[in-house]
Amino acid sequence: MKCLFVIIMVLVSLSTQAWDGTVSGVINKIDVTSGNNYGFRVYLENSPKLCSNTNAWAYINESDSNYQTYVAALLAAKMSQSKVTLYTNWVNGDPNDYCKIGYVVIHS
Numbered sequence: 001m002k003c004l005f006v007i008i009m010v011l012v013s014l015s016t017q018a019w020d021g022t023v024s025g026v027i028n029k030i031d032v033t034s035g036n037n038y039g040f041r042v043y044l045e046n047s048p049k050l051c052s053n054t055n056a057w058a059y060i061n062e063s064d065s066n067y068q069t070y071v072a073a074l075l076a077a078k079m080s081q082s083k084v085t086l087y088t089n090w091v092n093g094d095p096n097d098y099c100k101i102g103y104v105v106i107h108s
Helices: 002-016 067-080
Strands: 021-032 040-044 057-060 083-090 099-106
Touching: 021 067, 040 067, 040 083, 057 067, 067 083, 067 099
Parallel strands: 057 099
Antiparallel strands: 021 040, 021 083, 040 057, 083 099
16 A cells, blocks of 8 residues: 555656646736737736746637637636636746646636
8 A cells, every 4th residue: 555655646746747837826917919929828916936937927829729718717717716726838848938828727
């Protein structure tokens, strides 16, 4: 049983390393611009850095898979002031680039 627990913990830690940023908070602001110009941008309260770099916002583009679901979920979280966790990656793997949303958790 201990061995199984260790294996699960290793797998969980490996999956969390796949993201350049994992930050939780309440959505403070949303910007919307043209579809593929970092089209839907999300800022959290107190402006935390979302990819372990200088950027305080993360985005998703209209051409991204499941775009409408992300937008609907994030807008609902903003309206209800629910806490969200944003899992983000740097664009093109560049730590100086913008943070792209890859996964969202909305807390009750």
